[in-house]
Amino acid sequence: MSDSASSPDGGSSRRRSKVQRWLDLIATLLRRRAPATAEEILTNVPWYAERWIDGDDTSRNNVRRRFELDKEELRALGIAIKTIPDSRRVDGELRAGYRLARHDFYLPVLRLVSSSSHSSDSGSPIPGGVEIADQVARLAIEALRHVTALPGHVLEPEARSALRKLTFDLDRFAFPSAPILIAPRSTAVARADTLRMLLDATRVRRRVRFQYHGIARDETTHREVAPYALLFQNGRWYLVGHDSTRTAIRTFRVSRILDLDGPDRSRAGEYEVPDDFDIGDYRGRTAWELGDEPSITARVDFDPGPALHAQRCAWGELVEDRADGTATRAFIVHDADAFARWILAFQGGARIVEPSALAEIARDLARQVAEGHTPLRTTHSIPPQRRRHRPRRRSGG
């Protein structure tokens, strides 16, 4: 259906865009206090009126369909156009009316009050607005800045616009932010499309299919996953969901998801997230805690400096603290190789004492590294510069 039409006075034709039609529809509804019938809308909103008033049956049916589509699209954007059945009497007949109340459309006026003078933490209704304690306002602003600060955060655009709205009435300069910079990985922005698709699938509970390259097994496998949540951790985004090919909840690094199937709006509600699923249980997990292997409990002895660092970072559980500053800590390990590498990075300041099989993995790893770092016979063993591979920028799906 074309958006172009002649002006009502028969003058030169002018295109009216969809956005202009939407603005006109919203403005028409906002002007009214009582619900408007479909006919009132179709004769008052210019784009509809041009085709409705003098239109034949086909034209009128098309216009009515267009109005229905516009209504649904605006509702999907969060614009609360309500259908109120039997709200208008026309020629003795009760008809449905459509209403967009100002208080449903506009953000309420936010009035800042000091926390000490306010009886409750959050807003109290005031005529035409909401009182909000300054501590609550600060928390909300900080929360949104927390999201906008992470480039590539899947909700960064929404957080930015929410922050703008929230600070419309509040002086944003009254809430100075601390100088914080979050430096993403170079691939962060490149994964933004994939993240949005996964977020969309998570919201509507739609299974996703993709190829996944697991670094532990160094193989690419096909996966079908019911997404439960997205998690940003250790500087990377992860998808947590039920993997039907493994019949278990698994964690996938988003940067290793390949060939993600495209969005399919016809599919939704394909599964339920278990009531006992809590994304909080996945926070703070280290690389070795995210593996596929059955868990083992490892005990590690730390020298004084590393023991202090481990205590500071709450790594594992303290088993024994000794007077000489050394300590033993216990860890739950799902990925033996990742754990062994982590221990190796202490450069002798930490040693696995049990289980012996895990200690042997670490010793074997150390042997391989030592053998691979014997002095080179020639001082310049680097081949001439060859093809340079710049970091891959993967697009979604």
Place this chain on the structure above:
Amino acid sequence: MGSRATAQKRLERILLLLPEAAREGGVPIDEMGRALGVDVEDLVDDLREVEDREYYLPASEGGQIQVTISPHRVHVWTSGAFRRPVRLNAGEALALVIGLRDLVLSNDVDREAHGDLIHRLAADLGRSDVEALPADGIGVDFGSTVDEKVRATLEAAARDRQRCRLRYLKPLASEPEERVVEPYALVYAATDAAWYVLGRSLERDAVRTFRLDRVLDAVELDESFEAPPDFDPAEYLTEGRLFRADEPVDAVVRYSPRIARWIEEERECERLPDGSVLVRHTVADPDWLVRHVLLHAPEAEVVEPGDLREAVRMGVEGGAARLAAAAGPR
């Protein structure tokens, strides 16, 4: 992007832009472009859509919104319509709820009490469906290894420009040292998955970085400071990593074919005929490189310089852990 998605985005921008531009004096157009994440040209196109309504709306309605675009500002006059922002949409409410939840979790505040606050706040701002928002669908964790009290102290000190005394445990050290710093900024380097405080060390009289998970304690002092007006923490980043060195060290590391593809994702590499890749690193702290190689063991190998190659070998043979770290903080 399909036309529907374009129209949606355009309408959302217009509904954000109109109330801001309707304030007295209007709003700088480039500021709005940055806030909305679009070019100024796109915003001008958005405003033309609004302006063009004047030509076809009846006189009683068409004059209700008038747009004036000057080179640097946009001003809107409206008789009432679109003078205020619209209510939070589902995505915006979700961002607020998730941001609040993550803040609450990271600050170790009473989760239950503030969970109630979160819902009431979102509801007051126009989302009575806040319970239905899939807030559990997204989590952000900047690292539970950071003592939140330490981070909060440094964050406040950076904002308020107050000096801090730190107890700092250098890598390979067995005991912490005290440092007085002027914290200029906090930086989260995703490449390292680590928080740092970047500021002037009074002991060194120079800008230094301190990794927060090595700061055992931080106390704000009653001494203010002035940060350099042109200080930009982004200047201290290299490939998403915080980098500050008076004498940087150049090194070449070879990564095996097994992990080459993942290294190529994140760093500039040279591919070798056997499928391995070479990466040329410039590091401020040689110990960082040793740990980096060990965290990729046995798939990473220092090719040069020879002394770093030796440091890796000594590291796995237990020698490096017994050496006192001579270098200061990064």
